Amino acid sequence: MKRFKKELYEGLIHFRDRHQFELKSEFKRVSNLDTIQYTQEFYLFIPNSLGINRQTYSKNQFYRDQTNFIRYKTPEFDLLNLIEPSNSRSPFQRLNKLRTADQNLQSKEAVNDEVKLLGNIIRSAIRKRVRPLVHHLETATLDNDDPTLNQQILSLTHEIRSTQDAFAKLKRTFLDHWQDQELRQHFSHVDEFVCRAVDYHLTGLLKFVKHAHMLSLRPAERAIEDLILQQHPYQPTDDCSDKDERFCYRKGLLNKFVLDALLLSTSRHHMADTYLSVINIVAAAVAMLFFFLGFVWQGNIFIVNSAPFIAVTVFLYVIKDRMKEGIKSIYHQQASRWFPDYKTEIRTPSGSHRVGTHKETFAFIEPGRQPKDIARIRNREFHNVLETYKRPEKIMYYKSEVDLNSTLAKAGARRFNLNTIFRLNIHRFLEKSSDTHTPYTTLDEESHSLQEIMLPKVYHINIIVRSSYTASDNQLHSNLRKFRLVINKDGIQRVEQIFQK
Template identity: 30%
Template structure:
């Protein structure tokens, strides 16, 4: 079965978690699409992460997985175009003028909020690219277009309010409208303020920076006032703004839940373990029986040597059983997954795929040559560190036809995996060391602050592409994630500074 293309990005989610986001492109010409990902983590031995201290239950306890539809892309203009039958706004109006179906109205309101966010995010990503490339000529025009487009989308949504407050509209629909309005306002505030910070921090011409700032500020302020007037979540100086962050998080879950697929995870090795462990017990029992027969032929059954031989055989039997269990357990991930996840489309309650996960520590001799070559590229042999190697493999099988039959706008799948590194930090030394030394400029003894970091190298294999990243850690958590260049590495321009795109 041919494998399909995967795209993705890696970035820090917070100081204790990094996030791997994979995009699976669906191919309806095939009844089944298969995707494979292998992740290798090369961990310094000094961190104490090994087979004895970091079992499978620790690893799978440290990862979180989410799988959902990729948000469909619309431009601002296509979202408010009444002739665009795929636009959530057009569908809201059509449903309202006919059945007023509660479920459909709520779904389209949520999808509209998601698509407006993506339209604004993509516009800002492109403008950030232009700033980095010093292509400043289109910036003013592009920012005007983004702010105008966002305003049109907000106005179009708010124009529905009077109709939605009619007596024949369910209260749940009005609640969904308020959630969509508040969510778009909050995420737009974050994106616009973030881009405004980029404008301030960049080396743009002062006049241009001031012009861009004058375009973006009025929209930020007017939307802030809109949220304040309606009692939506806002932030304030001198406050911890706990309620704002909590509300933002809850709204994200409420709005984006229409994109998420249902998953049910089972332990993949249960039956295999039972069979293999039974075989181990059987082999151990055969050894015991053979020794018993041999001892019975050599000594009388009432003699002390016979009794000692049976005791020894019993001890050896139990030890062999345990040894076989350990050996088979280590080899099992070659043939069996540790866990498998059934993927279901909640819209139809149809199983649309399956995901299998396998984890193991592997010795250096078992690391594939291309992976080891990527790890050691441009590193002299004398500098090859002592490391433990973790392998995490994920196989995904999706059925595109039932997906595309039900969803005209949801074409691709996004798989999000978050890795928590808190257990990697336990044995780290202090994040900074103070060095007292003579300053070569002043010839005086001064204190120099030296940052201490640890490097976990990550090699990611997606089908036939291999990518390398360096996770830089200190005692406080993730400091940064770096791309490690390699002749075969293919990294896309991400358009943001927090994630590295690849694929």
Template identity: 30%
Template sequence: MGIESKLATHDRYQIELKLGYTLDPSRRKNKYNVDLFMFIPRSLGMNQTSYTKDRFYEDIQGYIRFKTPAFTFEELNDPANSRSPLTRMKKFMEHPEEIKRIIAEMKLFACTVRVALRTDITSLRQDIKRQQTGDIELKLKKVCQGLKTSLSEFRSLHTILHNNKINDNLKNAFRHTDEYMGIAIDGLLNSFNNTITTSFMSPTQSGALSDIATPLIISEYEHRKEQGFAIYEKDGANEPFLYRKGVLKKIITSILFLKTHTHEATVVAKDFIFAISAGIAMIIATVVTLWAGHKYGATSLPFVLAIVIGYMAKDRIKDWLKLIFSKRMTRWFADYKVDIMDPANDAKIGVCKQAFSFISESKVPPKILEMRKHGTPHHFWIEEEIIKYEKDVILNPSAILKAHTRMRGVTDIIRFNMHRFLERMDEPYERRKALDPATREILDFKFARTYHIVLVLKLDEDIRKVRIYLNQNGILKIEEAI
């Protein structure tokens, strides 16, 4: 079982790692291991003293959800397809009391429409990138027609919902779903339209493609306007549009999200180890006392001094042992354990364990270190601090598929805020006067200053290397590295 991965910038300060775990029903437990090694220039001052475990977990934000079931528009619109959310929605509409099930299928339908359109647009972009655009107009027409059919079939339910006997919650859910789909479609089609206009294609071909997509963009805009949904305007702040987009995304995609219960994984182990520390310290103090009594006598001054010194040392020894054991605990125990729950039935369907630590270069696995240092002569290696973040996920596929026959995978989203990494960076630009060889004049030159942080990801047995470019203003870009 491989792990799909996608790393991208979420905003100026955050990176987002999206991991996809495919379910294997033939196995009782599905296990996935993720090791992330972060190589950080020492000039940034990030070390085990300044960047503690607590601070690291403050900067981590995680979400886990079902992967959106994959449907083509043909599959979604096929009335004979019992797996289609649209087909199920219509079936449940015959029994209006099935409000929860209808709303669940509405939300799932909106998610599948967005993913179907995104998948098709990604395929069209690949055709443009590979300059294989001979039949791209026919493909785009098919995509737009499939999308229009899905929207038309969904909106045809409007007349049924206007029946006075229909629950208001169901009517509101219908409007939320319709508005969300319109906003998602608008973003995807406009993004593709921008791709068309900036591509290598001739003005004739790009114009023909734009003529196919543009009417659908406009008609969806007009539909949202007619329905009183949020729209955007050229000279407006467009705050309601962006706000509604965020709120509706949370409402609609909630159908996919799983509940998590996080607790510190090392509490029992820590108490046990600290009890051992106290026991060892007490043994040492007792041995010292018995030795002094045997050598000097129970009523002598040296015996009394030995008791006092032994008990004074006992607490210090106990604290030293605690410190030694604590430093090594991340090797033996996870920092946090996360129970993964299905909100549909409150069943536990998996567990996740996480551990964070700074490690020395000697503790980095050879394959990871080789990937990090690839192509760099030994005498050019820079001094770095190394963070290791480990995540083990165990899922129960039978428990998942028992309640969700259409779900075939789980998506794990990890957002990492890198704002603390910027604190010791120098100004993002430096200006210098230098001779311009072309004009032989002394000119003022602007030099951009960037810092590079390398991530090496080990996903089960697959390894990939990524370079993050940052300056004092935040994350500039992320790119695959060799």
């Protein structure tokens, strides 16, 4: 239930699997600003016992383990507002207009885009409705029974039924006009995607309803169960074994198919390599200038073809060669100070308009270089003795900067804000970790016999995230959040949210 709950919220770190954690963030455009910059800084405090440092974990390894996924944020609609005939922004109404449009390639592409966008919107709207209900169910008790909670859940099931009925009607009437087999398949794929989304979110909600043990929620519980069972044509059958991989594989394909409506065109460049050819030219020119001046100088001192002349010429050539390589080496060492590691151009799917840029920087930093507010938050939530204890750990620093072009946010547009998902695989962190359990011998108080027990062995990776942005008041706003990964040899055991400011 904890994992389901965390997936309902943005801005919280949760583990994707036993080796990966992720953070989903939303970046909004501001109408009165042409460009707005969002900055996220990650400080990861790694115990020294895991052996992660500059020598064992390179910048290239970090970027191989890290993933950044950038897309449009799903447009926000309420379920009832989505099927409202007067809502011209709704994909339902736009598809109704396209139903009678000329059946050409341009119209077909617009239909594909709208039906995929509709699937994303329905899933997002269901998640938005389930989120407060889960929070309400967590805080509800037998002594504090809210009579409106049952009605709220019944309203949700009614809205989902109405939305699915509206989609079924749209699919039927649309395909009566468009005799296109590919579009028929696309509508069926989105229908299956919506059914799976309904099943997932309502099953998660049902767990919280049953856990509440409230008699007043029995009607809501039955309504949820009936609606879940209606989605079962797309669910695993009883004869599916635990080795049947088709269900999850198909689920992944459906997610990618529908998500296509929110994808952006991105192009990532290594900034140091971008200027490498220029640096090579400059290094060669400087070294050659030194050699030429030295060659001219010695020509005035020594006789041409004499032994000293030849020896000095060879020496100058060696110095020239080393000078060129030295300049390039200095550039590589200092490039991280001058440029970000990577720069990603974000453009609209057609590539015709620039949405913004994303810059990334990674480094290990010394404890003395961390900001004071970060160090202060790092030292919280410890025993008062341990707060002053200098913990043996390394600090990984990752900075993500997103610059958004707000001028593209046209009036009536539905896709303009962005979502990013930062994901990090920690499998390399576990290579030098101890076994999941360690033996401990203790003396029994009654029998005075020695007993050996196996105690779990875990490590804590503390993560502090600072998010900064410019709001509509032109003021810089920032917030700090602290998370803790509890890991062992098998991977991530849980994620704890420790602090938020």
